[in-house]
Amino acid sequence: MGKIIAFANQKGGVGKTTTAINLAAALFERGKRVLLCDFDPQGNATSGFGVDPRSLKTSIYDLIVADEPDVKSAIVSTKWVDLIGANVNLAGAELDLIMMEGRENRLKGVLDRVREEYDYIFIDCPPSLGLLTLNCLCAADSFLVPLQCEYYALEGLSQLMTTVRMVKKSMNPSLALEGVLLTMFDGRTNLSIQVVEEVKKHFPGEVFSSVVPRNVRLSEAPSHGKPITDYDRMCRGAEAYLSLADEILKKNKQEKGRV
Numbered sequence: 001m002g003k004i005i006a007f008a009n010q011k012g013g014v015g016k017t018t019t020a021i022n023l024a025a026a027l028f029e030r031g032k033r034v035l036l037c038d039f040d041p042q043g044n045a046t047s048g049f050g051v052d053p054r055s056l057k058t059s060i061y062d063l064i065v066a067d068e069p070d071v072k073s074a075i076v077s078t079k080w081v082d083l084i085g086a087n088v089n090l091a092g093a094e095l096d097l098i099m100m101e102g103r104e105n106r107l108k109g110v111l112d113r114v115r116e117e118y119d120y121i122f123i124d125c126p127p128s129l130g131l132l133t134l135n136c137l138c139a140a141d142s143f144l145v146p147l148q149c150e151y152y153a154l155e156g157l158s159q160l161m162t163t164v165r166m167v168k169k170s171m172n173p174s175l176a177l178e179g180v181l182l183t184m185f186d187g188r189t190n191l192s193i194q195v196v197e198e199v200k201k202h203f204p205g206e207v208f209s210s211v212v213p214r215n216v217r218l219s220e221a222p223s224h225g226k227p228i229t230d231y232d233r234m235c236r237g238a239e240a241y242l243s244l245a246d247e248i249l250k251k252n253k254q255e256k257g258r259v
């Protein structure tokens with residue numbers, strides 16, 4: 001049964017989508033079956049895999065709000081991973097869901113139906129802490145927090161952790177922290193190095209040893225509709241996400257061994 005991982009940080013532009021796309025593609029390279037569910041109305045994870053968010057016949061919105069029963073009708077097979085796309089319609093879901101019964105478990109209901117078919121299911125969260133992100137945290141087994149190596153990296157994280165505690169207490173007790181990922185690291189600046197130290201102090205033992213460098217190839221890849229492993233296999237960004245994939249596979253294998 002596939003492990004569901006949410007990429008969460010309510011701060012915008014920290015590398016949630018870049019990580020979801022490129023880690024998914026890296027795990028695909030390692031022979032894993034991966035489904036990426038775009039859960040952000042911006043649709044960046046969808047377009048990043050070369051799928052036009054406006055062209056979706058069935059999007060995640062139809063599954064969670066309009067009660068489209070056939071989850072498979074929303075799954076697009078890309079050259080790399082399977083994808084459930086999102087577009088601007090999802091922005092309305094925040095309001096539509098308010099009146100619904102089990103409103104925080106709508107996404108879980110959808111993903112649980114296809115879980116058997118994948119090794120990993122990734123959810124790309126929006127940059128907010130509303131009902132959409134709540135759905136992500138209720139559906140997930142674990143959450144991965146990308147943090148940009150900049151001065152305010154930890155700002156706002158206490159709100160995310162408070163939300164996580166609330167979710168664990170009343171909705172999803174087994175929700176675990178997959179790990180904290182440092183992104184956009186620039187080894188030439190003292191600031192990046194200081195942020196790494198500070199984050200490690202704040203999350204002892206929870207920071208991935210793979211660190212994603214600031215790499216222009218990573219920012220170019222989405223406009224070509226390709227993950228980094230395809231766009232520029234040899235760049236440092238690709239290397240970092242392949243190393244992260246191996247770190248996660250190793251960690252998950254050890255965890256399974258303990259059960």
Ligand SMILES: Nc1ncnc2c1ncn2[C@@H]1O[C@H](COP(=O)(O)OP(=O)(O)OP(=O)(O)O)[C@@H](O)[C@H]1O
Pocket residue numbers: 011012013014015016017018019040042044125126127183184185212213214215216218219220222237
């Ligand atoms: N390691 C990196 N090096 C250079 N550019 C990067 C890197 N990671 C992400 N970017 C760029 O930074 C911007 C923000 O990244 P991304 O979209 O992944 O963040 P996000 O957290 O998903 O944003 P949002 O909160 O808006 O969904 C994008 O333009 C992306 O291409």
Ligand SMILES: [Mg+2]
Pocket residue numbers: 016017018040044124125
């Ligand atoms: Mg994003």
